[in-house]
Amino acid sequence: xxxxxxxxxxTIHSSTLHQKSNHSTKISITSTCSCSCSCSCxxxxxxxxxxxxxxxxxxxxxxxxxxxxxxxxxxSGASLSLxxxxxxxxxxxxxxxxxxxxxKALELRVGTxxxxxxxxxxxxxxxxxxxxxxxWRFDSxxxxxxxxxxxxxxxxxxxxxxxISGIEAAVRSMKVGGILRVIIPPSQGYQNTTQEPLxxxxxxxQRLFTTIFNPTRLANGEGSTLxxxxxxxxxxxxxx
Numbered sequence: 001x002x003x004x005x006x007x008x009x010x011t012i013h014s015s016t017l018h019q020k021s022n023h024s025t026k027i028s029i030t031s032t033c034s035c036s037c038s039c040s041c042x043x044x045x046x047x048x049x050x051x052x053x054x055x056x057x058x059x060x061x062x063x064x065x066x067x068x069x070x071x072x073x074x075x076s077g078a079s080l081s082l083x084x085x086x087x088x089x090x091x092x093x094x095x096x097x098x099x100x101x102x103x104k105a106l107e108l109r110v111g112t113x114x115x116x117x118x119x120x121x122x123x124x125x126x127x128x129x130x131x132x133x134x135x136w137r138f139d140s141x142x143x144x145x146x147x148x149x150x151x152x153x154x155x156x157x158x159x160x161x162x163x164i165s166g167i168e169a170a171v172r173s174m175k176v177g178g179i180l181r182v183i184i185p186p187s188q189g190y191q192n193t194t195q196e197p198l199x200x201x202x203x204x205x206q207r208l209f210t211t212i213f214n215p216t217r218l219a220n221g222e223g224s225t226l227x228x229x230x231x232x233x234x235x236x237x238x239x240x
Contacts (some may be wrong), residue, residue, distance in 0.1 A: 007128050028210060030146075054103040084200050093106070093129060094106045094183070097169050097170065097173050097182075098167070098173075099162075100165075100166065100169035100170075100184070100188065101165060101169070101172075101187055101188045102183070102187065102188065103165075103166045103169050103170060103182055103183070103184050103188055104182065104183040105124045105170060105173065105180050105181065105182045105183075106180070106181040106182075107178070107179075107180055108180065108232070109177070109178055109179040109234075110175070110178055110183055111174055111175030111176050111177040111178025111235055112175055112176060112177055113175050113176050113238075114173060114175065115172060115173065115174065116158055116171060116172060116174070116235070116238045117158065117159075117172070118158050118159030118172075119157065119158065119159060119240075120157070120158050120238050120240050121155060121156070121157055121158075121238070121239040122155070122156060122157075122158050122171055122235065122237070122238050122239075123153035123154070123155050123235075123236040123237040123238075124141070124153055124154050124167075124171065124233050124234060124235055124236060125141045125142060125151065125153050125154070125233070125234040125236055126139075126140065126141055126154065126167075126197065126231050126232060126234070127139075127140045127142075127231065127232040128140065128197065128229060128230075129230045129231070130211060130212075130227065130228075130230075131183075131225055131226075131228035131229065131230060132211055132225050132226050132228075132230060133211060135230070136207075137206050138199050138207065138208045139197060139198070139199040139200075139204060141153055141154050142167070144200065153236045153237070154196075154197050156196065157170065158171060162195065162196055163195065163196050163197065164184065164188065164189050164190055164191075164195050164196070164197075164229075164232075165187075165188040165189075165231070166184030166185070166188035166189055167182070167184070167197070167233065168183060169188065170182045170184075170231070170233055171233065171235060173219050174233070174235040175235065176235050176236070176237060176238055177234075177235065178234070178235050179232065179233065179234045180232075180233050180235075181230070181231070181232050181233075182230070182233060183215045183217070183228065183230050184228065184229045184230070184231065185214075185224070185227070185228055186223055186224060186226070186227025186228060189227050189228065189229045190208075190209070190212050190227065190229070193205075193209050193213075211226055212227050213226075214226060
């Protein structure tokens with residue numbers, strides 16, 4: 001059980017984290033305010049549990065399984081209750097996306113409408129992480145803000161081959177509003193240093209590529225770990 005306490009500003013409470021040994025995890029968001037003042041605890045809980053709080057949804061999922069590649073697979077049987085953002089029916093098990101070259105997916109939220117096809121312009125938000133380096137997050141579109149402070153999605157033409165194959169395969173299987181966690185094997189991940197999405201920060205790009213293409217560790221047979229990337233993807237928009 002992961003319990004997120006939303007305390008009143010008059011008292012101090014600590015957040016607690018408990019992981020069951022059978023890897024079944026549940027998240028609850030509660031307010032521990034018992035004061036009679038006119039505080040904003042209730043509204044904060046409402047905000048956290050709102051279906052529009054997709055950043056909380058994705059970041060909460062990341063807390064559960066960012067330690068190792070094995071932990072991503074162990075999450076497949078987890079129970080996640082961030083009502084009404086996501087229902088338990090939407091969470092099944094990791095499955096392999098057809099014709100993806102081995103990309104594993106876990107549906108975190110079901111979208112609506114039709115699937116995009118090659119030639120469509122798509123907009124996605126994502127968290128990108130490495131299986132190596134303890135699940136290091138190398139990039140997130142939520143960190144890319146416009147002049148108003150809103151996060152800027154990543155745009156690309158589906159089928160253009162400018163984006164790593166695993167992301168294209170994932171997006172083809174999605175519908176607008178859907179959120180998918182994908183584990184992308186090296187063969188469907190970064191094959192060179194020009195494929196997108198790329199971290200805008202130079203040092204993050206260098207760290208990403210010196211990990212994936214590390215010649216010494218590749219020679220030691222560590223390529224399957226080094227080149228595996230994990231993305232949480234939200235399909236924001238599709239233009240035909």
